[in-house]
Amino acid sequence: MKHLACTLWLLSALVPLCGCGGGGRTPTPSPQGLSIAGNWQFSTTSESGMPPLGIAGSISQSGSGSSLSGAVHVSGSNCFDQPTTMSLTGTLTGSNISLTSTPVAGQVIAFTGSVTNNGYAFTGTYTINGGCANGDQGNVAGVEIPILDMWSGTFTASGGETFNVDLSNVAQDSNPSPEGSFPITGTATFSAPCFNSGALMSGTFPSGSFIIGTSVALEIQTGNGVVSFLGTANPTTGQISGNYTVSGGTCDQTGTAVLLPNPWDY
Numbered sequence: 001m002k003h004l005a006c007t008l009w010l011l012s013a014l015v016p017l018c019g020c021g022g023g024g025r026t027p028t029p030s031p032q033g034l035s036i037a038g039n040w041q042f043s044t045t046s047e048s049g050m051p052p053l054g055i056a057g058s059i060s061q062s063g064s065g066s067s068l069s070g071a072v073h074v075s076g077s078n079c080f081d082q083p084t085t086m087s088l089t090g091t092l093t094g095s096n097i098s099l100t101s102t103p104v105a106g107q108v109i110a111f112t113g114s115v116t117n118n119g120y121a122f123t124g125t126y127t128i129n130g131g132c133a134n135g136d137q138g139n140v141a142g143v144e145i146p147i148l149d150m151w152s153g154t155f156t157a158s159g160g161e162t163f164n165v166d167l168s169n170v171a172q173d174s175n176p177s178p179e180g181s182f183p184i185t186g187t188a189t190f191s192a193p194c195f196n197s198g199a200l201m202s203g204t205f206p207s208g209s210f211i212i213g214t215s216v217a218l219e220i221q222t223g224n225g226v227v228s229f230l231g232t233a234n235p236t237t238g239q240i241s242g243n244y245t246v247s248g249g250t251c252d253q254t255g256t257a258v259l260l261p262n263p264w265d266y
Contacts, residue, residue, distance in 0.1 A: 034095060034119035036068075037061045039172070039182050041213035041235075042111075042142035044126055050136040051077055055109075056213020057180025059088070059144075066092050068099060071180030073205070073212065079107065079132035083206065085179050097122065106131030111140055120144045143235055147172040147184060147211050153259035155192075155227075155244055163192035167259070170200070172211060177204035181212040188220050188227075194251035195222035216240050225249025229257055 042055040057072030070088035074080035086109070090099035099111040113124015122142035128134065151167040170186035177183065183202040186209075190196055198220040200209040209218045214235070220227040226249075231242025240259040246252055 034092070034115055035061065035065065036092065036097075036115055036119045036122075036144065038144045039146065039176070039211055039213065040070075040072075040122075040142050040144050042072075042122070042140055045139045045141075046136055047138040048136045050133060050138075053077055053080070054213070055140075055142075056215060057085075058176030058182065058212075060176065061092065068092055068097070070099065071176065071178060072101075073180060074104075074109075077133060080104065095119075097124070103130065107133050113140065145211070145214055145233060145235060147182070147216075148238070148261040149186075150262040151240075151259045152262065153240075153257055155255060155257040157253045157255040159253070161253075163190055165190050165257075165259075167200075173202070177210075179205040179212075181205035181210040184209040184211055184216075184218070188222075190222070190227075192251065194246075194249060195224040195227075198222035198227065201226075216242070222249070225251060231257065231259065 037060050040057065040059050044053040046052065054075040055072050057070060059068060059070045061068055068090040072086050072088060073082055073084070074086060075082040084104055086104045087102045088099045090097060095114045097111065097113055097115060101109040108129050110127050111124055113122055115122050120143065124140055126137060126140040128136040147170060149170050151170060153165050154162055155165060156162045166189045168187055170184060173183040181204050183204055184200055185202045186200045188198045188200065190198070201219040201221050202208055203210050203219060205212050214233045216231050216233055218229040225246050227244060227246050229242055229244040231240040233240045238261040242257060243254070244257045245254045
């Protein structure tokens, strides 16, 4: 939904989104077709009675733009270990895409379909051959998900206390990590009684501040502890909802949080 215009996170197929770091990006056609490189979230609908899969990670283009590669993680099935990185290779011909994974626990996933919405959405079919999920097949939909450069939100502690946060200059690294995540940087201003500012500690899956698919992780170093947030982005509303902890200071606590993009970025 690159209509998120550049929105954080995390998270419409499963949730069609957009993709860009810190302020939105305009699709740029490559000599051979569309630019689809970025952070993607896919979801499957099985015709074989298997549970739906969430597939999240990076898609990259090389050369003329027709060669694709990726690094993703699969969730939603006992047949896949979500922390394990699955590599993808494939081609983009016009708006048509084919992607095939390397074997993971003997399982190979193949996607075939096309991109729409200027390269920000994907629809097609999938098959899985080998291993535990052998024979699973059906439909798959995907959306590119970006990160916005300005966010604000409310943190609510388990005891009911609340404080606000403003996230500014948030930026997503254009280069994915080998695990398929994109590091996030930025600064934060809080209305909390124990700390008033902090900096995002850039990281890669599974630690630090990063986005992968619709999942957004923030690690914010303040002068009185670390604020850790893990949430899921809603590509339709731009909202990121999740849980947080504050640790290592005098205000250790846990609770829930909701982040919203500034209206002019959405």
